[in-house]
Amino acid sequence: MRADFEGKYLSAHGTDISFPPIQQPHPPLWFGGSSDAGIAIAAKHVDAYLSWGEPVDQLAEKIGRVKKAAAAQGRTIRFGLRIHLIVRETEDEAWAAADRLISHVTDDLIAEAQNGFVNISESVGQKRMSALHQGRRDKLVIGPNLWAGPGLVRGGAGTALVGNPDNVAARIREYQEIGIETIIASAYPHLEEVFNVAELLFPKLGLSGESAPAERSWDVEFGRGTRPKVAASAP
Numbered sequence: 001m002r003a004d005f006e007g008k009y010l011s012a013h014g015t016d017i018s019f020p021p022i023q024q025p026h027p028p029l030w031f032g033g034s035s036d037a038g039i040a041i042a043a044k045h046v047d048a049y050l051s052w053g054e055p056v057d058q059l060a061e062k063i064g065r066v067k068k069a070a071a072a073q074g075r076t077i078r079f080g081l082r083i084h085l086i087v088r089e090t091e092d093e094a095w096a097a098a099d100r101l102i103s104h105v106t107d108d109l110i111a112e113a114q115n116g117f118v119n120i121s122e123s124v125g126q127k128r129m130s131a132l133h134q135g136r137r138d139k140l141v142i143g144p145n146l147w148a149g150p151g152l153v154r155g156g157a158g159t160a161l162v163g164n165p166d167n168v169a170a171r172i173r174e175y176q177e178i179g180i181e182t183i184i185a186s187a188y189p190h191l192e193e194v195f196n197v198a199e200l201l202f203p204k205l206g207l208s209g210e211s212a213p214a215e216r217s218w219d220v221e222f223g224r225g226t227r228p229k230v231a232a233s234a235p
Contacts, residue, residue, distance in 0.1 A: 030080070034062065034125040043069035046077065048182065052129055053083030053159035055143040060178040067179075080182035081175055084150055084160035085193065087201045091164050098162045101188060102137075102149045110135055113153040121155075129158040145171045160187070169204035 005012045028047040033039060042049045049066050051059055063079055070077045086101070088094035114135040117126050133139045133148040140148045142159070145167050151158020161168045172183065187193030202208065 028078075032082070032125065034123075034128055038124070039066050039069050042066055042077065043073050043075065048078040048080055050080040050082055050184070052125060052157045053081055053146065053161070054128065054132070055146060056174050056178060058128075059175070059180075063179050078181050079179045080184060081180045082157045082184045084157065085168065085185045085187050085197055085201065086147070086160050086162040087165055087168050087193075087196050089164060089200065091167065094162045094164060098147050098149055098160065102152060105153055110137075110152045113155075117155060126155060129156075132159070157186075165200045165204045168201055172205065 003012070003015050003017055005015070029045065030048045030050050031038075031042045031046040032050040032052075033042060034051070043066060049063075051062060053059075054062070059081075066077060066079070086094050086098050088097060114130055117130045118135075121127070129148075129151045132142045133151060135152065137152070140152075142148050145161050145163040147160045147162045148158055150160055161171050163171070175183070185197070187197065
């Protein structure tokens with residue numbers, strides 16, 4: 001499928017669209033944005049709104065704004081959370097792992113990163129992340145089991161749930177109570193933390209940790225060889 005577009009900031013002519021918008025139902029549209037403009041776009045167009053991991057009360061307020069804006073458009077939206085996880089058998093072990101994660105981060109690196117996040121970036125969401133800790137190591141615990149360490153030098157999702165399995169599961173349920181239905185989680189280092197989360201946290205959430213069967217095959221990078229499944233015709 002090819003398309004033409006003429007806009008204020010971007011123009012495209014004869015552009016190839018690898019994933020043409022012809023599926024019914026179409027793949028769900030996800031979007032994130034904490035600015036008024038971002039919330040307005042989400043309210044009008046998307047299926048699910050994704051937010052970085054802010055304290056529960058703060059995120060609840062933002063979710064309320066998005067719901068109100070969506071209702072004005074006659075729509076409802078699902079909500080997701082993007083956050084890191086550091087789970088260990090005990091609280092002490094989990095917080096020690098968190099401390100190790102930033103143990104080699106220097107004050108100069110923090111200052112350089114925060115200058116970009118606060119003074120250069122125009123992202124409202126990024127500024128909200130930086131405001132949680134103000135670039136200070138002594139302000140990284142911003143809520144129960146909620147740690148802002150990654151955000152000292154990492155743009156984007158800058159918070160982690162840190163703790164033993166019971167406490168991290170309890171915090172996840174608190175996010176569920178304010179409307180979060182999906183969590184997109186990660187941790188460092190990726191491979192090792194996958195096992196920690198699956199073995200320690202998943203049982204507390206009623207999850208088995210077993211992989212779901214793949215429903216799609218990807219022929220080449222970025223999906224350019226993707227072919228949608230076609231339902232067999234009845235004989």
